[in-house]
Amino acid sequence: MSLTVLAVDDSKTMRDLLRAALAPQGFTVCLAGDGEEGLEMLSSVNPHVIITDINMPKLDGFGFIEGVRGRDDLRGTPILVLTTESAPELKQRARDAGATGWIVKPFDKDKLIAAVRRVAG
Numbered sequence: 251m252s253l254t255v256l257a258v259d260d261s262k263t264m265r266d267l268l269r270a271a272l273a274p275q276g277f278t279v280c281l282a283g284d285g286e287e288g289l290e291m292l293s294s295v296n297p298h299v300i301i302t303d304i305n306m307p308k309l310d311g312f313g314f315i316e317g318v319r320g321r322d323d324l325r326g327t328p329i330l331v332l333t334t335e336s337a338p339e340l341k342q343r344a345r346d347a348g349a350t351g352w353i354v355k356p357f358d359k360d361k362l363i364a365a366v367r368r369v370a371g
Contacts, residue, residue, distance in 0.1 A: 253370050254278040256297035258288035258314060259332070260306040264355070268301065268332075271359045272366065285309030289317045297327060298370050301353075304333040304340065312347050319348035328369035332357060 255277050257268040265281045272279050280295045282288035284306045300318060304311035311331060318324050328350040333340075341352050350369050353362060 252276055252278050253298040253366075254280065254295065255299045255301060255366060256280045256282065256288060256291060256295055257301045257332075258282045258285060258306070258311070259301075259303040260284050261303070264303070264332075267357075268362075271357075271362055275363050277366070285311060285314030285317065288314050292318070292321065292324065296323075299366050300327060300329045301332050301366070302329060304331060304335055304344070312343060315344065315347040315349055330365060330369065332362075 255272055257265060257279060259265050260283055269279045280291060282291050286309045302311045302314050315329055330351045330353055331344045331349045332353045332355060334355045336354050351365060353365060
């Protein structure tokens with residue numbers, strides 16, 4: 251079974267890196283450029299795992315996570331935060347919003363793949 255990953259990041263380069271890391275491992279990778287677009291995609295994509303940046307235009311990662319967690323069908327979907335931020339208070343805010351885990355950019359491809367597999371169950 252192919253696992254679907256929704257990756258939300260305003261950096262096209264980062265979206266391309268995520269696809270390059272995950273697609274060859276058999277993941278179906280859907281990409282969104284900000285939190286608003288990510289929430290819109292959830293009407294047509296049912297991801298097994300979500301990866302989101304924090305700092306994005308329109309709707310940031312915190313708002314996106316809260317939007318995902320506001321949907322009954324996605325309450326249990328793992329959300330990994332992928333960001334340059336590492337402050338403990340931001341990690342706590344992300345956890346409070348409903349994030350499952352935290353990965354600091356730049357990411358290690360093997361660690362990212364392992365984290366996605368681990369949270370996907």
